[in-house]
Amino acid sequence: MARRVLGAFAVTVTAALATLALTGTAQAHTPVVNKGCDEKAGKSWFTVSLKDYGKDKDNTLVVKIDGVEAFKTTFKGKLGEQKFERDGNVKHTYEATITAYDDLKFERGWSKVETRTTEACVKTPPTKPSETTSTKPTTTAPEVPSSSAEVPPSSTPAAPGGSAPEPPLAATGASPMWLLLSGLGLVGAGAGTLLFLRRRSA
Template sequence: MTATAALASLALATPAFAHTDNVTAKCDEKAQKAVLTVGLTQYGSSADNTLTITVDGKEQPAIAFRGAFATKTWEFDATVKHDFKVSIKAYDDPKGTNGWSKTYDRSTTACVKYVPPTTTTTVSPTTTTTAPEAPSSSLAPSSTPPAPAPGGSTPEPPLAATGASPLWLLLSGVGLVGAGAAALLVVRRRRA
């Protein structure tokens, strides 16, 4: 009876994990992307578990995780078919005998038609003006620069849009003013 109780307590002392997997592949027509989503929970945390993803025959670097792998999505071109292979190797089931180490095969079809970009070319009209011929005389050519074209000079090209925002400058200025005001209050309270 004592041996049975000891074996039962050993069996109950081993960790119980549900090894919950969420592996999906779909085509998001609204975003026009093929999406692979992987989320793994309740895996053992005493050692590293391994997640390996193969996309269209190209194996990506393995990802080690303990306990859980937070749900992550990867986006791909939706104009072509994709084949995904998601392999999970649980440290406590290296040969897959318990069903915790497993491989999922998922795929997406091309769900967005490729529309080649259209190029349009616009031709601006050109005007040429010719100056009247000067009579052939002994006058030397003028050394003054030519006058600008009627209507003023050519406009400057617009500045490049770099995506930088002036908001950080404004916020840092407000922060500096606030820090100065706080320092002033501290100094005045000490004097009082």
């Protein structure tokens, strides 16, 4: 009976020690992953550091940003902080895949994928309202007729050659024929008087 009790106790202790050993080993593989935003620099950031990993072989770290591989390295034991930055005006997804050489199938919890997302975190300053133009009424000077304004055409047509036509003679009511006959009469009277005076002197 005592042997059975001792045997059961030994099995229990052994199982407990094994569990503690496994737990301690699992906890020893420590990834430290953080994210944030630097508004002053206008950047979102992602950091990862690793410690207490196996030293016998290479462990691997792969970082993808927005689905695109941005970094890959191997390390033994530990890896110092690696920092990645992107434009803080848009959303970004950071993914760190840590592969421990003693957990290649991701079954023991030492190999894992750590994913972090940063939202658009840069605050855009409000735009200043545009200055309004003055609303004071403006006075406009009255329009002055231009000296080159067109002068209405004269009702009298221009004479050929560009000279202005002479004004017509005033109508007196006398016939031109009577004037001609009167002139001839005066010339005849003068001629007769001249002949008379010559005969008298002879």
